[in-house]
Amino acid sequence: xxxxxxxxxxxxxxxxxxAEIKEHAWEQIxxxxxSALSLNAIAKQMGMSGPALYRYYANRDELITELIRDAYRSxxxxxxxxxxxxxxxxxxxxxxxxWALEDPQRYLLIxxxxxxxxxxxxxxxxxxxxxxxxxxxxxxxxxxxxxATPFDIHLERHRDWxxxxxxxxxxxxxxxxxWTRLHGVxxxxxxxxxTGMGFDPALLFAAELDDLLTR
Amino acid sequence: xxxxxxxxxxxxxxxxxxAEIKEHAWEQIxxxxxSALSLNAIAKQMGMSGPALYRYYANRDELITELIRDAYRSxxxxxxxxxxxxxxxxxxxxxxxxWALEDPQRYLLIxxxxxxxxxxxxxxxxxxxxxxxxxxxxxxxxxxxxxATPFDIHLERHRDWxxxxxxxxxxxxxxxxxWTRLHGVxxxxxxxxxTGMGFDPALLFAAELDDLLTR
DNA sequence: ATGTGTTCGTTAGAAGTTATAACTATCCGA
DNA sequence: TCGGATAGTTATAACTTCTAACGAACACAT
Numbered sequence: 001x002x003x004x005x006x007x008x009x010x011x012x013x014x015x016x017x018x019a020e021i022k023e024h025a026w027e028q029i030x031x032x033x034x035s036a037l038s039l040n041a042i043a044k045q046m047g048m049s050g051p052a053l054y055r056y057y058a059n060r061d062e063l064i065t066e067l068i069r070d071a072y073r074s075x076x077x078x079x080x081x082x083x084x085x086x087x088x089x090x091x092x093x094x095x096x097x098x099w100a101l102e103d104p105q106r107y108l109l110i111x112x113x114x115x116x117x118x119x120x121x122x123x124x125x126x127x128x129x130x131x132x133x134x135x136x137x138x139x140x141x142x143x144x145x146x147x148a149t150p151f152d153i154h155l156e157r158h159r160d161w162x163x164x165x166x167x168x169x170x171x172x173x174x175x176x177x178x179w180t181r182l183h184g185v186x187x188x189x190x191x192x193x194x195t196g197m198g199f200d201p202a203l204l205f206a207a208e209l210d211d212l213l214t215r
Numbered sequence: 216x217x218x219x220x221x222x223x224x225x226x227x228x229x230x231x232x233x234a235e236i237k238e239h240a241w242e243q244i245x246x247x248x249x250s251a252l253s254l255n256a257i258a259k260q261m262g263m264s265g266p267a268l269y270r271y272y273a274n275r276d277e278l279i280t281e282l283i284r285d286a287y288r289s290x291x292x293x294x295x296x297x298x299x300x301x302x303x304x305x306x307x308x309x310x311x312x313x314w315a316l317e318d319p320q321r322y323l324l325i326x327x328x329x330x331x332x333x334x335x336x337x338x339x340x341x342x343x344x345x346x347x348x349x350x351x352x353x354x355x356x357x358x359x360x361x362x363a364t365p366f367d368i369h370l371e372r373h374r375d376w377x378x379x380x381x382x383x384x385x386x387x388x389x390x391x392x393x394w395t396r397l398h399g400v401x402x403x404x405x406x407x408x409x410t411g412m413g414f415d416p417a418l419l420f421a422a423e424l425d426d427l428l429t430r
Numbered sequence: 431a432t433g434t435g436t437t438c439g440t441t442a443g444a445a446g447t448t449a450t451a452a453c454t455a456t457c458c459g460a
Numbered sequence: 461t462c463g464g465a466t467a468g469t470t471a472t473a474a475c476t477t478c479t480a481a482c483g484a485a486c487a488c489a490t
Contacts, residue, residue: 116248149425269478439484
């Protein structure tokens with residue numbers, strides 16, 4: 001991002017082509033899903049022969065990993081700008097939902113069915129931690145008061161994932177429930193499991209969120 | 216299932232081969248995921264040439280659809296036998312969880328990322344409805360009493376998906392939350408998003424369930 | 431018992447895919 | 461202006477799904 005001015009022409013061209021490849025990849029993913037992503041098809045769309053693309057991405061996995069990274073970054077950005085505006089968990093929830101509906105396949109690329117054996121590189125899990133930290137921050141502005149649950153006690157002893165965040169176990173639990181509940185509604189909605197049922201998924205989403213926050 | 220005695224030898228052989236194909240398919244899915252399922256590889260494993268398999272399944276989609284159908288049936292069976300033993304929602308929840316952990320890819324085949332444009336045939340959605348009905352039955356044995364929520368009012372007017380089940384809106388909502396919450400925890404767990412975080416997903420699952428039932 | 435038609439499995443092949451190797455052309459910096 | 465790095469090409473291998481054409485096996489009726 002910085003240092004663009006000191007790039008050589010070749011470097012500039014290279015990053016530009018890589019970006020264009022990703023754009024075509026996103027288009028293709030949005031319409032046909034990630035499993036049907038074809039490097040060959042992208043190359044043709046860009047007017048070059050298949051193998052030329054391997055100058056820019058070593059293989060299909062590397063491209064997809066880059067897309068996953070970008071997707072995580074995009075989600076983190078959305079949450080960060082909401083957080084910067086002083087958002088509480090309710091606002092963050094609708095930020096997540098809006099981001100997911102904007103491009104369902106992008107959401108599913110992150111939180112959908114993974115290929116067995118795939119392990120995200122460390123920098124991606126770092127973004128994931130950053131997202132978690134934002135949830136914990138938002139939950140800490142109005143921490144819940146309630147009697148300790150068995151899971152609270154468990155979390156007291158297993159809070160490494162919070163990365164030293166000084167949230168109470170109740171807030172830790174709230175962040176986890178926030179994540180799993182919103183994902184529960186969102187992923188079933190995006191996967192089409194509610195189509196034809198008649199009710200409005202947005203209201204179920206709101207109900208689940210409300211139940212969590214007014215606990 | 217019935218009429219096995221009146222099957223011709225050819226019919227018997229055919230259903231037997233189809234079953235064997237599915238067994239190999241499940242093996243392959245469990246290790247490499249559904250996206251990497253290869254009809255060719257299955258044929259080789261069975262000692263026959265690739266195209267021979269097309270006598271039994273018209274194409275890859277038809278085989279996968281059959282696997283989805285079997286998975287739904289298996290889940291419905293698990294819930295039905297638990298229900299028959301007089302299970303409440305808590306027991307059903309652990310039945311679902313046990314069933315999912317038994318074969319994660321089988322769960323994800325049903326509830327994971329779908330291929331855009333795929334529509335399940337009617338008999339599969341019928342099984343899905345049957346599962347929903349069992350949740351409503353279980354929730355009706357000890358119906359929740361509580362003030363009506365906005366979502367309750369919405370459900371009052373959009374309850375077609377319940378298929379004429381006489382459950383109160385509160386129970387309808389409970390069944391939906393049951394579904395989405397358990398799926399939220401389970402799918403993230405099965406997708407590996409909790410690995411390395413340290414806490415026990417079973418306890419988060421239990422906490423989410425408890426929160427729903429003691430509401 | 432002997433046709434006979436259905437069904438099964440084969441090989442051949444088309445049209446894709448990912449990915450590598452080898453070659454050429456282009457570009458950019460020294 | 462020259463020369464090495466880089467970009468793109470074609471050819472090829474090894475896959476995939478799936479169709480077509482053929483032969484062989486089998487079950488059933490006469």
